[in-house]
Amino acid sequence: MTTRAVQSRLHCVAAPRRYHSYDHPPPPPIFSAAESAILSAAYAHVPEHGFTQRALSLGARTAGYPDISISVLPEGVFSLIKYHLVTAREGLAPRKVSVLGGTENSQLIPIPERVELLTWERLQANGAVNHRWQEALAIMAQPSNIPGALHELALLVDEIYHLSGDTSVDPSWYTKRGALSLVYTSTELFMTNDRSPGFQETRAFLQRRLNESDSLGWAFGSVRQWVGFTASAGVNVLRSKGVRI
Structure with missing residues (x-):
């Protein structure tokens, strides 16, 4: 599967809208639904593999995506750290x-x-x-x-x-x-x-x-x-x- 095809698959599903401020319209979602699926699965591998490309690759496979899918995460391994920061805050x-x-x-x-x-x-x-x-x-x-x-x-x-x-x-x-x-x-x-x-x-x-x-x-x-x-x-x-x- 090409990188362009993976990008298309990752972004074709809209993610739920997230709220930070309780007095203003919600901001755009931080992660798409597909990115959330990969990062959520990858996060389960962090205790063993750390915040690494290895954890991301394992997460992509678990979520049903090819390893190349992690190349479209905009911030690489930092996306996995941000996933932890965001979900813990929310x-x-x-x-x-x-x-x-x-x-x-x-x-x-x-x-x-x-x-x-x-x-x-x-x-x-x-x-x-x-x-x-x-x-x-x-x-x-x-x-x-x-x-x-x-x-x-x-x-x-x-x-x-x-x-x-x-x-x-x-x-x-x-x-x-x-x-x-x-x-x-x-x-x-x-x-x-x-x-x-x-x-x-x-x-x-x-x-x-x-x-x-x-x-x-x-x-x-x-x-x-x-x-x-x-x-x-x-x-x-x-x-x-x-x-x-």
Whole structure:
């Protein structure tokens, strides 16, 4: 089967529309239905093979596509990492009630605690691939992938604050998201070396960092400052893994 024929097959099926903002029309789908099928199947091979071309090839076969199909994934192996980031982020909303309880119960929980619970829930989604996540960080550090990785980080922290019920529209909107970006990336990195049962040490690390995050508030006063901080925080975390950027 030629590459053109594979492309035609991959894009002929429309994917379900995905939502990020709850107040605006849905954006275009991130993955087509066929891409989702390949990436979903490939993701099952990540624990054994990592975020690699091998996992993608096995996923294509499992989904009923020839190996050449992976050549039309626009971002190669990063597409598999993005699939994890997107599905883990989108999985938070359906689990909100189980994490925070019903509406009445959740209203009794202070917003900072809700943020912690939701952040921890998201981090636990890394559990099955945690031993492969340092590889993923190295791939995300490649210049062509950094914008996409940072964009997903921004979407994640925005989703966490939305689900927490935070409705602030003052300058704290930026400070909170900037601080959580730093806390999340540092905790995610810590987790890759955590061997404690149930990642208990990571949970304690997260709680400490969130308690310290108020001191970061002065650093963020505008969109530009927040975006700049998010970018530098993400890059510095990746550099700390020895990745050259």
